[in-house]
Amino acid sequence: MNIDKDLVAASAAPLVLAILREEESYGYAILKRVEELSGGELQWTDGMLYPVLHRLERAGYVEASWGRSEAGRRRKYYRLTGGGAKRLEVQQRQWRVVDRTLRAVGFPAALRWRAKEAWA
Amino acid sequence: MNIDKDLVAASAAPLVLAILREEESYGYAILKRVEELSGGELQWTDGMLYPVLHRLERAGYVEASWGRSEAGRRRKYYRLTGGGAKRLEVQQRQWRVVDRTLRAVGFPAALRWRAKEAWA
DNA sequence: TTCGATACCTAGAGCCTCAATGCATCAAGA
DNA sequence: TCTTGATGCATTGAGGCTCTAGGTATCGAA
Numbered sequence: 001m002n003i004d005k006d007l008v009a010a011s012a013a014p015l016v017l018a019i020l021r022e023e024e025s026y027g028y029a030i031l032k033r034v035e036e037l038s039g040g041e042l043q044w045t046d047g048m049l050y051p052v053l054h055r056l057e058r059a060g061y062v063e064a065s066w067g068r069s070e071a072g073r074r075r076k077y078y079r080l081t082g083g084g085a086k087r088l089e090v091q092q093r094q095w096r097v098v099d100r101t102l103r104a105v106g107f108p109a110a111l112r113w114r115a116k117e118a119w120a
Numbered sequence: 121m122n123i124d125k126d127l128v129a130a131s132a133a134p135l136v137l138a139i140l141r142e143e144e145s146y147g148y149a150i151l152k153r154v155e156e157l158s159g160g161e162l163q164w165t166d167g168m169l170y171p172v173l174h175r176l177e178r179a180g181y182v183e184a185s186w187g188r189s190e191a192g193r194r195r196k197y198y199r200l201t202g203g204g205a206k207r208l209e210v211q212q213r214q215w216r217v218v219d220r221t222l223r224a225v226g227f228p229a230a231l232r233w234r235a236k237e238a239w240a
Numbered sequence: 241t242t243c244g245a246t247a248c249c250t251a252g253a254g255c256c257t258c259a260a261t262g263c264a265t266c267a268a269g270a
Numbered sequence: 271t272c273t274t275g276a277t278g279c280a281t282t283g284a285g286g287c288t289c290t291a292g293g294t295a296t297c298g299a300a
C-alpha cells in the first residue's frame with residue numbers, strides 16, 4: 001500500500017526506535033522488519049531509511065558501530081540509547097493523543113492484528 | 121501537549137476532512153473543534169490551518185464559500201466534496217496500517233476516549 | 241476606548257521525503 | 271566463468287511542507 005509522505009515521515013522515527021527497542025539491528029534488517037511487522041503493507045526504501053538513522057544518531061537517540069555478517073558483509077549496527085528510549089515514550093504518548101482524536105471524529109479503530117501465519 | 125511537526129503534518133488533513141464530514145465549517149470553528157475533540161491536548165494555530173485548508177481546496181477535496189456570522193463577521197465556510205470523502209477513506213486505511221504496525225512493535229493501544237463531560 | 245475573542249491571510253526560514261544513482265560483496269546458477 | 275539477485279551502505283537535487291511572526295479587520299464588553 002502507498003502511504004502518504006507525511007504519514008511516513010511521522011511514523012518513521014517511532015517505528016525505527018521501537019524496532020531497536022526489541023534488539024539492536026542494522027539498516028537492511030530494519031527494512032525487512034518493517035515489511036514483516038506491517039504484513040507487507042509498508043515497504044520502505046533504503047534511501048529514506050538511512051537519513052532517518054543518521055538523524056536519530058545525531059540526536060543521540062541511537063548509537064552505531066560497524067560489524068560484519070557471518071558471510072563477511074559489513075553492517076552498521078544501531079542500538080537504542082537511554083535518551084532514545086525516553087524519546088520513544090514521548091512519541092508513543094503523542095501518537096495516542098492524535099489517534100484518540102481521530103477516533104473521536106469517526107476514524108475506525110484498527111482491526112485486531114492477525115497472527116503472522118495468516119499471511120503465510 | 122506538544123506534538124511533533126511530522127505528526128501534525130500527517131494528521132492535519134485527515135482531521136480537517138473528518139471534521140468537515142460531520143458538517144460544513146470554517147477556519148476558526150475548526151480550530152476550536154480540534155481542541156474539543158482532543159480534550160484540549162491538540163492546539164493548532166491558525167497560521168498552520170489556513171494553508172492546509174487552501175491546499176485541500178486546490179486539490180478539490182473541499183469547497184469554500186463566503187458567509188457571515190449572526191453578528192456579521194465574515195466567514196469562509198468549507199464543505200467536503202465527493203473527492204474529499206474518498207480521500208478521507210484512503211487516509212483512514214493508511215492510518216490503520218501504520219497504527220497496526222506500531223502496535224505490532226509494542227505501541228500501546230489508545231485508551232478509550234472518555235466522555236466529554238469528564239473534562240468539564 | 242481599549243481589550244479579548246473572533247476571523248482571515250501570507251512570507252521566509254528551515255526541514256523533510258523521494259527518486260535516482262553509486263559503490264561493493266556474496267551465493268547461486270547458467 | 272559470468273551474470274544476476276539479494277545484501278548492504280550512502281548521497282544528491284527537486285519539490286513540498288510546517289512554523290513563526292507578522293498583518294488586517296470586526297464585534298461586544300468593560
